[in-house]
């Protein structure tokens with residue numbers, strides 16, 4: 386156990402909807418673990434998304450930008466909600482999040498999806514299909530159709546037209562592929578490239594670049610290529626065939642929500658966005674406005690995102706303790722409503738957060754003994 390004392394500057398962006406309540410639980414866990422193993426987080430909380438629009442008429446105010454740039458890590462809850470749905474373009478809450486990813490240069494978004502034994506029966510899919518799933522989606526996060534120019538909506542004589550551009554450079558594909566290949570080597574040594582090379586020229590470049598890198602630098606890794614429509618079907622039919630998936634920004638967005646059905650809830654999926662100077666850690670789920678403020682939200686994706694942050698900061702012992710505590714909570718049948726089933730104990734957001742905290746602290750105690 387690494388008990389070296391260190392202080393980390395953490396910027397927290399709770400955001401909208403359930404963001405603040407799941408953030409509270411993640412901070413409860415990391416603070417408590419830090420107290421025992423010896424690290425400290427100094428927290429600067431800042432506004433993003435709808436909350437920032439309400440206060441400053443800007444989804445990503447300069448003050449928020451500066452505190453994120455100065456931080457050792459950034460933890461984000463969720464952005465968006467019906468209150469701001471009439472906003473368009475750069476005034477949407479989501480555009481604050483996209484600008485944050487771009488500013489930090491976090492081009493590699495890691496979204497692990499696993500289905501432990503205790504969750505196999507929570508999935509809407511048959512448990513014999515989902516059991517044993519352990520995959521990692523490596524989503525390109527700062528390029529592609531999310532950011533490509535030109536993009537516009539304009540009036541013509543035939544009525545309005547609108548367009549976006551899916552653009553990728555060789556270097557953008559190479560750097561994300563490098564990360565995905567390295568993860569494959571650390572895992573089961575298999576990489577699946579997901580694209581739409583039968584239709585899109587941008588995907589044809591992905592295929593050429595990834596195949597060339599595979600041949601020249603990573604021939605020890607097993608490489609598979611799938612069209613995105615087929616990949617969506619395979620993820621539901623036989624998810625355990627996957628190890629690491631590398632894909633573009635848009636396809637990664639869509640496939641990660643699909644993959645969330647495997648453990649049974651989007652409330653379980655964490656993510657880490659790396660590649661820049663400062664890492665950004667956020668759950669895959671959105672702001673869930675329908676249940677916000679009711680203590681019903683599942684904090685585990687946020688807590689697991691915080692454990693990915695601990696890993697990235699080099700506190701992998703602490704990260705493992707948090708992951709084990711989450712596992713124990715699930716094994717013992719404690720669930721928020723999104724994952725509750727007969728025989729389980731229904732818990733509030735806070736009850737889950739407190740239980741994870743307790744189990745994490747207990748495990749450190751038993752390791753020290």
Ligand code: IPM
Nearest residue numbers: 464465479482483638669671
């Ligand atoms: C995600 C979200 C975001 C995305 C939205 C909120 C902009 O869906 O992180 O998956 O599309 O990237």
Ligand code: MN
Nearest residue numbers: 638639642669
């Ligand atoms: Mn998404």
